[in-house]
Amino acid sequence: MANLRAVATYLRAVMGADAYQKYLEHFDATGHAGPALTEREFWRDRMDRQDTNPQGRCC
Numbered sequence: 001m002a003n004l005r006a007v008a009t010y011l012r013a014v015m016g017a018d019a020y021q022k023y024l025e026h027f028d029a030t031g032h033a034g035p036a037l038t039e040r041e042f043w044r045d046r047m048d049r050q051d052t053n054p055q056g057r058c059c
Helices: 004-016 019-030 039-052
Strands: none
Touching: 019 039
């Protein structure tokens, strides 16, 4: 079961599904004064930035 969990964690990281969690961890670590983006705001901002500045991605 532990191996399956490790594989799932790895796949989430590869696919970028853990990006919001990483954002929150970074936000807390850097001590921003204002509130963090909601998950919906985060993903909208991320997609908008990718649309205006395309980088290598599979899809």
